[in-house]
Amino acid sequence: MAASKIGIDELIEIVSDDGIVRTGVNVYNTKNRLLLSGDYAVSNVNTLLYLKSIGITELSFDPEKNGTIRDKNGEDRLVESNLDNRALSSIESEKLDFTIFSNLNNRLREIHKLKHEAKKAYEGAKQNTIKVIEDIKRTGGEFDYELVENTVMDILSFLTRNENTFSYLTREIFSYDDYLYNHCLNVCIIGTAVTRRFNEHFSSEINKYLSRLYSENSLEHSQVSDTSFLYYLPEDLYDISIGFFLHDVGKVMIPEKILNKKGRLSNEEFEIIKSHSLENGIKILNKNMIKSPFINNIVKYHHSALFKNEGRCYPKDRLHIENPAYVKICKLVDIYDAMTSKRSYKNACNPVAVVTDLFHEYAHKDQMLQFILHSFVNTVGIYPPGSMVFLRDGRMAYIIDSKGPIVMPFTDTHETTLTDQPDPIDLSVMDETEEQLKIDRRKPVISPAEGYNILPSFLKEFIK
Numbered sequence: 315m316a317a318s319k320i321g322i323d324e325l326i327e328i329v330s331d332d333g334i335v336r337t338g339v340n341v342y343n344t345k346n347r348l349l350l351s352g353d354y355a356v357s358n359v360n361t362l363l364y365l366k367s368i369g370i371t372e373l374s375f376d377p378e379k380n381g382t383i384r385d386k387n388g389e390d391r392l393v394e395s396n397l398d399n400r401a402l403s404s405i406e407s408e409k410l411d412f413t414i415f416s417n418l419n420n421r422l423r424e425i426h427k428l429k430h431e432a433k434k435a436y437e438g439a440k441q442n443t444i445k446v447i448e449d450i451k452r453t454g455g456e457f458d459y460e461l462v463e464n465t466v467m468d469i470l471s472f473l474t475r476n477e478n479t480f481s482y483l484t485r486e487i488f489s490y491d492d493y494l495y496n497h498c499l500n501v502c503i504i505g506t507a508v509t510r511r512f513n514e515h516f517s518s519e520i521n522k523y524l525s526r527l528y529s530e531n532s533l534e535h536s537q538v539s540d541t542s543f544l545y546y547l548p549e550d551l552y553d554i555s556i557g558f559f560l561h562d563v564g565k566v567m568i569p570e571k572i573l574n575k576k577g578r579l580s581n582e583e584f585e586i587i588k589s590h591s592l593e594n595g596i597k598i599l600n601k602n603m604i605k606s607p608f609i610n611n612i613v614k615y616h617h618s619a620l621f622k623n624e625g626r627c628y629p630k631d632r633l634h635i636e637n638p639a640y641v642k643i644c645k646l647v648d649i650y651d652a653m654t655s656k657r658s659y660k661n662a663c664n665p666v667a668v669v670t671d672l673f674h675e676y677a678h679k680d681q682m683l684q685f686i687l688h689s690f691v692n693t694v695g696i697y698p699p700g701s702m703v704f705l706r707d708g709r710m711a712y713i714i715d716s717k718g719p720i721v722m723p724f725t726d727t728h729e730t731t732l733t734d735q736p737d738p739i740d741l742s743v744m745d746e747t748e749e750q751l752k753i754d755r756r757k758p759v760i761s762p763a764e765g766y767n768i769l770p771s772f773l774k775e776f777i778k
């Protein structure tokens with residue numbers, strides 16, 4: 315039988331019914347990143363649901379490349395060759411293809427549109443998060459797992475839209491009271507984005523190494539697939555994202571007056587806080603029959619060591635080498651989110667400063683950690699488009715593009731709003747003599763919701 319395309323719904327039905335699908339054809343996104351290896355036998359329906367959630371409606375299937383579809387009895391399922399042999403399936407990804415300086419207004423509209431969609435997606439996810447947390451409080455531990463899955467699916471589908479979409483999805487809502495809800499979501503969103511980048515980067519380095527090894531042993535290159543190794547499979551990534559969402563689930567059982575205490579915690583209070591991971595967190599997972607090792611590891615160990623002899627970690631007897639990369643990512647993102655969030659007793663720190671400081675503090679401690687930190691910096695070490703920053707000369711500026719970054723100043727050096735629209739500035743082309751035109755990292759990033767009143771009319775019209 316020749317290669318063909320099969321509808322994703324048909325495959326979901328087969329796998330849901332305990333069947334197995336191996337397509338024989340790798341699935342990539344438009345940026346040539348491997349989403350599903352053709353060699354991999356899919357037995358968990360979440361893998362296919364994930365592909366569907368990011369817009370894939372059909373998969374290529376090639377029996378000549380070992381493609382197999384079997385039902386629960388191990389019988390081959392025949393699939394009609396129903397479509398022509400088009401190129402591999404790909405995601406319809408929205409591309410921000412524009413020249414900023416020649417089409418500024420379109421860019422501002424685009425930022426606003428994405429922010430608006432992000433806000434809606436974030437709000438929807440937050441309502442679900444509130445429901446999950448309220449359910450746990452009410453029942454003493456039980457919650458609707460499907461609601462968590464749906465929430466994570468929504469986040470994943472938004473994240474896949476384009477390279478930096480995640481930056482639109484975070485920091486939208488600042489609220490003192492909603493810390494736990496926002497924190498669950500932020501750690502899930504940022505952690506997922508970092509883990510994906512880490513997975514691509516790490517897998518590609520291993521593949522390069524294997525290619526070199528093969529060519530040194532004079533095997534023909536054509537025998538070797540460049541994408542034969544994938545560190546985390548799509549279904550692993552899905553569980554990891556759920557784990558990020560649930561990492562602090564045990565905090566629901568901690569009295570709020572201890573969780574939100576402004577001053578220093580007593581030893582006794584700290585012991586109570588510590589029980590949110592290994593004790594309460596795991597109790598809640600067990601109550602809901604959540605067995606995934608990814609989720610369990612994240613909940614248990616997201617406060618344990620990143621490197622040898624790290625102090626103030628718990629549980630103390632868990633060694634850093636026992637912690638998988640995704641657990642370390644959870645811990646880093648947890649610290650990052652706590653530092654960059656605004657609380658009733660503290661201001662938010664500048665996110666790029668936080669991530670750079672974390673890198674300097676931890677990178678030299680351990681090689682693997684350094685690898686993880688590179689993915690972390692490359693994912694979150696950017697200023698989100700549509701946010702506002704301070705320049706070192708005291709002016710405030712609106713981020714037009716994270717790359718550069720390209721900014722548009724909108725106040726003078728005394729923070730007085732400008733009336734005329736200035737040209738955007740690409741900060742990456744500034745030389746040493748223009749130090750004052752850099753971003754002031756000591757000051758936090760401001761969201762448009764917070765800074766709306768000081769925006770000039772030429773920006774407000776895009777942010778209505």
Ligand SMILES: [Fe+2]
Pocket residue numbers: 561562590591616617
């Ligand atoms: Fe925690």
Ligand SMILES: [Fe+2]
Pocket residue numbers: 497501561562648
């Ligand atoms: Fe946390």
